[in-house]
Amino acid sequence: MPRFPVQPQRTSAPAAFSRTPRAQAAHFGAGIGRHLADLGVGAAELGQVIEQRQSRQAEQQMSNFDRDLAKRRAESDAQAPPEEDSESRITRHQSLFESSADAVLQHYEGQALHGRLSEGIEARRDAYRQKLLAREAHQRLRTSLDDTQALVQQWSERVAQDPTEFATASLELFGDKASGEAGLLAGLGLRPEALAAWKTHSLNQLLDARVTSDPAGLIAELETGRWQDQLSEERREQLRVEAGEAQQRRASAEAIELGQQRGGAALRLSNDIGSGRAGQGEIRRAEEVGTLSAPQAEALRAEVERAEIARQAQQVAGDELVLTFSTGIGFDPENPQNRRAADAFYEKTYSPALREGAAEEVVAQVVTMVAKTGYMPPRLAKDTTGLLLGSDEAGQVQGAELYGRLREFAPELVEDSIDLEARARGGVLKRWLDAGLEPGDALVRAKADLMSEGTSSPFNQENKEAFRQDLRKRLGERMGGVVAAELLMRLESKYLKLLGEGRSPQKARAEIQRDQGRAFIRLAQTDSWLAEAGFVWSERHGERVLIPTEPRLQKMAVPAVVGAGAAIGSVILVAAAYSYTIQTAKDWGFEVPEVMDDLDSWLNGLSEETRIYVFETVPDIAGWLDKAVVRLGDDQPRLADVVKEDEVTNTRSVAFFLPGHGRLILHQQYDITAERYDSLEVTFYDKDKKRWVTEKYASSRFNQPAGSVGGQPKPGRGTTAPTAMAPDDSRQEGGQAIVVPSDEHRPIIQPGPSADPVPTSPLPPSEAGPGRELMPGHTGGNQTELGPRTDRIPGYPAQEQEPLILINPEQSDELNVPIVLLSEDYTKNSTLTIGPYAGELIPGYRGRIRAREQRLIEQLMKKDGCHTCGTHDPGTTSGKAIGDHQPSQALEEPKWFLPHCVNCSRRQGGEVTQEKRRRNMKKKKKGGK
Known part of the structure; x- marks a missing residue:
């Protein structure tokens, strides 16, 4: 098998020829050549990749170097002393660069990047030094410029405050061309164009300051062409406009400031004039020195005149105020x-x-x-x-x-x-x-x-506890505790009140102990009355109740001091028990509405005859319940309601029902001299006229003796309450008036034997006696509309304390209300009415007493003395008597002037206040009903 693969090739030679060994060798050699060429290209590309990677690594390391150097420089700058000079700073920054470079090169020693990093550092070293030098130069220039700018700003502020500083500033900044002296700006080392710009900037800043401080001088210089070379036409025009506006603002500001100064001076003078510390002289001097304008001075002179008038008026008002508070x-x-x-x-x-x-x-x-x-x-x-x-x-x-x-x-x-x-x-x-x-x-x-012990309270703790126990035994646990707490508080308050009145602690305690004893005595008296009336105390549900002793009344049991009568003989005893209970509570300041309601309920259960008997026998009950008994012409007593009672005018009105006539109202006036009520007016509904009418009768027609059933003393002033109008045993004596019904559906007055017939003509003013012509509302006739009563007019002799009838019965049957001179607070020496020592009366009026009346008052003081106490010594520092308005103008319209001493005059203020409170309480009481 061959080392390299052999790819089949297509040729034009025949297949047999291609399979020859020579052909195969040639083909194999061509393939190897091509592969070697491809390897060379790959090696070249690999070398380029490696080169690029090393370049990127070198750049990355140099970037890290720059960043690390910047960080170290910032840290070093932060630790450097503030006073470090430029050379030291440059040396410090260069040493930082060298140390950082050495650290990087040592780290990559013997590596491929070392050369590249060394080249990069060398390239940065020169640039870094140049940059340091440029930065330092720029910093020095900036500092110099900042200092120069601060100096220019300082000079500008000085010029803005004082225009004369402009010359000094120009000399220091720009120098003196005549002598060739250079200024501070020339020493900055700026380029010519930069120096020119700085000079222009500084000059403009100084001129802007002059616009504020010396606009007039700047305008004059601009008009003379002094700044023609240094400034452009546009800039000069701008400065001229700004200086003109500044000059106008300055003039306005000066005018405003002058006005404010004058206004402040005028305000101070006005305040001084109002307080009386300045006058015409101060105004004249202020006008002379120019702190006041002519209109201001004129206005202040008018104010002086007004202030003088106001001061005089205030003095008069102050005198009147002092007089008001002193009189x-x-x-x-x-x-x-x-x-x-x-x-x-x-x-x-x-x-x-x-x-x-x-x-x-x-x-x-x-x-x-x-x-x-x-x-x-x-x-x-x-x-x-x-x-x-x-x-x-x-x-x-x-x-x-x-x-x-x-x-x-x-x-x-x-x-x-x-x-x-x-x-x-x-x-x-x-x-x-x-x-x-x-x-x-x-x-x-x-x-x-x-x-000392017992001063703040008249009781010690043992006495208080014993007091509580005694009251609980008598009144029950709950009620006794409440009453004991209230009584103790009132007794302690009274004790402090007695000390305030000047009593010694010993005497005050003794009186409080007597008061405490009186409370138990009254409770004991109540028990005695109840025992005689046939009642006994019993305990039921923690409360004391009264149980009648008679067997048929055993079921009647009522709380506290209340009860029901069995026989007529015990009714008065029960009524007296009520009276003692209510009076005891009122003496201690208690309100007893429950007892009053039960009393009223008990009375309503009695017959009318028995109720009349109770009211006549125990008159206090009638007074508390606002009841009265009236006797008519047929001598039949009738129950009446007291619908109105006025202690100021000494009158009361009682109302009752008369068969055939409807509701009748009797208006009565109390005569403290005779201690009786006189019937003065009868108000009834006239069926013929279909309206309410009032008939008036003179008190000379009446003669009710004191002490009778119909002539009881005033409630609160004595021990009994008003009941009937006339006694049943003397109605035909002394001209006593008896109210009987008439055939004309209205009651009439039927006088007794001693009342002589009188003519019907009104009283002529010429025939009136002394003081009689003062009677108002004298119109004649015996029937009037229901309306206000005539005024009470004082007469004399006041010292006799007898009623003075200002109507002559023998000359008129007018039947007006008689005018009786009575003391308004029912005391002989009251300051609220004409006193017992008064002689002649001076007609009075409201307000201050004039000189003429004061002279008459002085004469009466010497002749008769103080009309209240009789002394001839006024007691005033001036020795003059005090004029007294009668009645007091604080209560009603005054009609007379009389002399007063200082003590009675002072006392009158308290009595007036008391009288007003009494009237107000009366109004509130009636309004509440």
């Missing part, structure tokens, strides 16, 4: 605007002085303000409390003095505004100060009293 004239404590004015006046005028230790005069003014206005500013109560409860001893003494004065002239306001603890501290300290002790000793004594 109370025109001040209404119920008016929120008045209260805000008083608060602001106190906080501005008195509060700082009191906190810093005010003089006696200031304290007196504050007390006068509170007493006369009847209003205590909340800040005053806070200041007083702060002084009393503070740690400063001088402040405590001052607070005690202030508290004592306020307590003397406005006790109700003090009680409403200052808390119990502060009042107790003030009362204890004031008591020792009034005893004549020095402030230091008084403080020591007061502190000892306040720190």
